[in-house]
Amino acid sequence: MVLAQLGGSISRAIQQMSNATVIDEKALNDCLNEITRALLQSDVQFKLVRDMQTNIKKIVNLDDLAAGHNKRKIIQQAIFNELCKMLDPGKPSFTPKKGKTNVVMFVGLQGSGKTTTCTKYAYYHQKKGWKPALVCADTFRAGAFDQLKQNATKAKIPFYGSYTESDPVKIAVEGVERFKEENCDLIIVDTSGRHKQEASLFEEMRQVSEATRPDLVIFVMDSSIGQAAFDQAQAFKQSVAVGAVIITKMDGHAKGGGALSAVAATKSPVIFIGTGEHMDEFEVFDVKPFVSRLLGMGDLSGFMDKIKEVVPMDQQPELLQKLSEGNFTLRVMYEQFQNLLKMGPIGQVFSMLPGFSADLMPKGHEKEGQAKIKRYMTMMDSMTNQGNTRLPVLELDNSNPKLMNESRMMRIARGSGRPLREVMELFEEYKRIAKAWSNMKGLGKMAKKGDMSSLSRNMNAQQMSKALPPQMLKQFGGMGGLQNLMKQMGSGKDMMGMFGGGDK
Numbered sequence: 313m314v315l316a317q318l319g320g321s322i323s324r325a326i327q328q329m330s331n332a333t334v335i336d337e338k339a340l341n342d343c344l345n346e347i348t349r350a351l352l353q354s355d356v357q358f359k360l361v362r363d364m365q366t367n368i369k370k371i372v373n374l375d376d377l378a379a380g381h382n383k384r385k386i387i388q389q390a391i392f393n394e395l396c397k398m399l400d401p402g403k404p405s406f407t408p409k410k411g412k413t414n415v416v417m418f419v420g421l422q423g424s425g426k427t428t429t430c431t432k433y434a435y436y437h438q439k440k441g442w443k444p445a446l447v448c449a450d451t452f453r454a455g456a457f458d459q460l461k462q463n464a465t466k467a468k469i470p471f472y473g474s475y476t477e478s479d480p481v482k483i484a485v486e487g488v489e490r491f492k493e494e495n496c497d498l499i500i501v502d503t504s505g506r507h508k509q510e511a512s513l514f515e516e517m518r519q520v521s522e523a524t525r526p527d528l529v530i531f532v533m534d535s536s537i538g539q540a541a542f543d544q545a546q547a548f549k550q551s552v553a554v555g556a557v558i559i560t561k562m563d564g565h566a567k568g569g570g571a572l573s574a575v576a577a578t579k580s581p582v583i584f585i586g587t588g589e590h591m592d593e594f595e596v597f598d599v600k601p602f603v604s605r606l607l608g609m610g611d612l613s614g615f616m617d618k619i620k621e622v623v624p625m626d627q628q629p630e631l632l633q634k635l636s637e638g639n640f641t642l643r644v645m646y647e648q649f650q651n652l653l654k655m656g657p658i659g660q661v662f663s664m665l666p667g668f669s670a671d672l673m674p675k676g677h678e679k680e681g682q683a684k685i686k687r688y689m690t691m692m693d694s695m696t697n698q699g700n701t702r703l704p705v706l707e708l709d710n711s712n713p714k715l716m717n718e719s720r721m722m723r724i725a726r727g728s729g730r731p732l733r734e735v736m737e738l739f740e741e742y743k744r745i746a747k748a749w750s751n752m753k754g755l756g757k758m759a760k761k762g763d764m765s766s767l768s769r770n771m772n773a774q775q776m777s778k779a780l781p782p783q784m785l786k787q788f789g790g791m792g793g794l795q796n797l798m799k800q801m802g803s804g805k806d807m808m809g810m811f812g813g814g815d816k
């Protein structure tokens with residue numbers, strides 16, 4: 313069961329309980345049993361699930377709730393809170409301070425994605441203006457240094473390691489010293505992984521940790537680890553002071569419930585998740601939006617954050633303005649293509665913008681996607697604009713598709729050296745994106761005002777579902793999830809409303 317299915321099962325259990333004529337002990341028990349089953353099937357540790365059930369029962373004392381109390385909402389709130397609690401140990405992890413020396417050590421089993429994650433972590437911070445550096449203290453796996461070196465070179469991050477030295481402690485100390493001298497503010501030490509928990513791995517890890525005195529130890533865990541997650545995470549925690557967890561391969565078909573167990577075992581928060589093999593397939597992990605999404609309640613603020621992340625700062629107000637006007641000219645499309653190309657694989661995120669479907673930059677076919685976009689841009693370079701024509705109509709700034717008659721298309725094809733068929737394809741693509749864009753008009757206006765709750769007042773779920781790109785709608789848990797989210801926004805007060813619905 314992948315996490316999305318887990319969310320679906322929990323939401324269904326809540327829904328079933330809500331459909332009961334009276335919410336009594338039996339309805340509550342049925343609901344909790346259903347949730348327990350779903351969590352266990354997702355590899356969440358038995359004890360955690362049992363504790364969750366007990367806690368909910370303690371909070372929701374049906375006998376004490378006077379008539380008129382909204383029992384359903386109280387139960388729903390309790391479930392939401394308990395899930396958040398499972399993922400949130402209650403104290404934040406150490407946060408590296410920019411400009412100061414921070415040493416961060418990565419630990420985990422072999423193949424968990426540790427080396428890849430070290431580079432992702434470095435790259436993430438580098439993009440935010442940090443000066444990261446990578447030290448390869450993995451002398452166990454032949455090729456580990458080459459892998460780190462390759463990744464680091466690609467991301468232009470300084471690295472340190474050795475082909476001949478076999479003592480990981482020595483390499484770690486030398487590397488950390490070197491980068492301290494070079495004033496790097498984030499020194500990342502990658503350590504060896506082994507096939508399974510073994511004494512020598514833990515001893516080596518402990519020695520590296522003792523010698524380098526890291527400010528933070530991050531435990532990297534593959535999301536497919538299953539029920540073994542709790543014991544494994546705990547074993548690492550007992551040897552070194554694990555302070556944070558990163559879960560990798562969340563893009564796969566793993567059950568993912570092990571994440572919940574790892575948090576409990578290490579009492580450390582999940583700080584990032586890995587969502588692919590690429591350097592930037594790496595996301596900051598936030599508990600509440602994650603649980604909201606898990607329960608199919610969507611994460612609208614996440615969408616707006618993503619716009620902020622992918623669109624350059626100086627273009628954001630302009631983009632929101634254009635979104636709110638719904639006036640999608642070819643020039644707007646050209647500019648967004650430019651952004652998309654600059655971002656490379658992160659362009660996946662961009663596909664959350666209206667119309668910019670994943671088809672434009674399909675996962676695993678980014679190169680082809682980029683080539684197509686470049687071809688489109690070459691053709692658009694041959695369109696009339698202020699710089700290259702004295703004609704009264706500037707094709708690039710026009711949003712009327714009727715303007716593009718055959719003679720114009722032929723001229724563009726000739727000018728760009730591309731076949732007419734491709735120019736026609738470009739216009740089809742443009743019309744499709746422009747339509748999706750115009751549907752977003754309302755959302756753009758509200759986003760500009762910063763008033764998300766007005767969404768529910770001004771748009772119904774049906775309109776909204778049309779306005780959203782399909783993959784985003786999916787993320788909200790489809791039409792049902794969107795309805796729930798909008799109800800919550802309607803009440804706008806607290807998380808309780810997220811589950812929507814009338815009183816019982």
Ligand SMILES: Nc1nc2c(ncn2[C@@H]2O[C@H](COP(=O)(O)OP(=O)(O)OP(=O)(O)O)[C@@H](O)[C@H]2O)c(=O)[nH]1
Nearest residue numbers: 422423424425426427428505560561586587588589
């Ligand atoms: N799909 C997917 N693959 C990932 C992710 N993170 C890492 N990988 C892949 O997992 C495999 C193992 O990753 P490594 O970084 O070599 O693992 P490691 O834990 O450093 O292994 P050792 O150095 O042997 O301990 C590689 O093929 C990575 O590309 C992720 O988030 N998603």
